[in-house]
Amino acid sequence: MKLAGAKPVMLVLFVDALGWRLAGSRAEFAAPLAHRREIATILGFSSGALPTIFTGRLPREHGRWLMYRRAQGQTPFAGFGALKLLPPRLRRSWRLTQVLTRAVASRVHGYFNLYEVPRDELPAFDLAERDDIFRPGGLPGDSLWDSLDRRDLRWQGWNWRTPEAVALRDALAHLRAGDRDLLFVYTADLDALLHHEGSTGAQVKARIARYDAWVREAFAAAEAAGRPLWLYMLSDHGMVDVTEHVDVMARVDALPYRRGRDYLAFYDSTMARFWWRNKVVREAVRSVLGAESRGRWLTPEELRAAGADFANAEYGEDIYLVQPGALIVPSFMGSKPVAAMHGYDAAHPDMTAMLASNREVPPGVKHLTDLRAFFEREIDAQHAGVA
Numbered sequence: 441m442k443l444a445g446a447k448p449v450m451l452v453l454f455v456d457a458l459g460w461r462l463a464g465s466r467a468e469f470a471a472p473l474a475h476r477r478e479i480a481t482i483l484g485f486s487s488g489a490l491p492t493i494f495t496g497r498l499p500r501e502h503g504r505w506l507m508y509r510r511a512q513g514q515t516p517f518a519g520f521g522a523l524k525l526l527p528p529r530l531r532r533s534w535r536l537t538q539v540l541t542r543a544v545a546s547r548v549h550g551y552f553n554l555y556e557v558p559r560d561e562l563p564a565f566d567l568a569e570r571d572d573i574f575r576p577g578g579l580p581g582d583s584l585w586d587s588l589d590r591r592d593l594r595w596q597g598w599n600w601r602t603p604e605a606v607a608l609r610d611a612l613a614h615l616r617a618g619d620r621d622l623l624f625v626y627t628a629d630l631d632a633l634l635h636h637e638g639s640t641g642a643q644v645k646a647r648i649a650r651y652d653a654w655v656r657e658a659f660a661a662a663e664a665a666g667r668p669l670w671l672y673m674l675s676d677h678g679m680v681d682v683t684e685h686v687d688v689m690a691r692v693d694a695l696p697y698r699r700g701r702d703y704l705a706f707y708d709s710t711m712a713r714f715w716w717r718n719k720v721v722r723e724a725v726r727s728v729l730g731a732e733s734r735g736r737w738l739t740p741e742e743l744r745a746a747g748a749d750f751a752n753a754e755y756g757e758d759i760y761l762v763q764p765g766a767l768i769v770p771s772f773m774g775s776k777p778v779a780a781m782h783g784y785d786a787a788h789p790d791m792t793a794m795l796a797s798n799r800e801v802p803p804g805v806k807h808l809t810d811l812r813a814f815f816e817r818e819i820d821a822q823h824a825g826v827a
């Protein structure tokens with residue numbers, strides 16, 4: 441019988457929005473993670489990218505793409521239509537937002553934000569994410585978390601529900617105790633800092649330095665417990681610095697048609713999505729936005745290639761996407777601009793995600809959809825090592 445060594449511990453640090461280029465721009469960043477790979481992302485935002493990573497499937501298959509989709513039956517915003525009776529100033533108030541957010545949170549257990557979606561227009565929409573997508577059973581179909589459950593692994597995860605500093609500290613404590621086989625930390629802090637400051641911001645730099653230091657601490661902690669550490673740092677997309685603002689809403693609003701009556705629209709920060717009442721309105725809106733050179737209408741072929749073609753068009757019958765670096769202002773996401781954004785053409789180099797590890801990364805791991813199988817193979821290898 442082969443005398444097995446100590447079982448390795450797997451540690452995953454998932455830094456939302458830590459793009460390949462940003463991570464690579466810092467010399468010596470996370471130096472112990474010598475195996476690095478550019479990971480192609482998908483069109484859309486984290487609400488589609490995370491389910492894609494955790495299930496290994498494209499949005500078309502798992503059904504998650506953008507935070508808001510058209511309501512088809514039940515919606516957590518039922519009854520919100522009555523808010524149109526309130527004076528506009530009150531409708532946009534911070535206090536009302538707090539009350540509404542609490543009401544929605546009692547119906548939905550996924551990540552959501554009401555942003556500046558007009559409150560009385562909410563009932564036309566639905567939140568795609570209803571459950572905790574970081575847990576077994578929290579996604580449509582089988583996910584990485586379900587696999588972990590089946591393997592009877594001692595694992596623990598942290599996500600946006602826990603402050604980053606607490607999650608990073610607790611993960612190190614478990615490494616030191618040597619009482620878990622897999623630790624998973626997801627943080628969206630860098631994403632928020634990047635939106636706020638852009639890629640050259642001081643807090644962005646400081647946060648990246650913190651992750652770098654944490655990687656070194658993690659190796660020391662595992663060593664103290666006498667267990668080899670397999671560490672993986674990954675992201676779901678990068679971030680593009682914003683260089684121009686496009687007022688898409690003004691162009692559409694100038695037409696003699698009314699939102700809600702003649703068409704339905706949802707204005708994300710990089711996409712304007714429409715559902716039509718009739719062809720005449722569709723042609724008018726397509727033509728007026730077709731004249732805006734800083735964006736374009738996505739073709740059905742492009743959406744199919746991106747894995748974002750949905751049979752019921754719940755994310756939009758027609759979708760207008762702005763070019764990388766452009767921001768739709770105002771949008772339902774905000775009336776004030778931000779310094780950086782994602783949700784652009786996935787082929788833009790600043791959009792590329794990353795995977796870095798002290799373990800070898802096989803050549804076939806190059807897209808978000810490859811990550812789940814990669815981690816499952818690593819778990820098999822971890823298990824085989826002590827068999």
Ligand SMILES: [Zn+2]
Nearest residue numbers: 457631632635
């Ligand atoms: Zn973001």
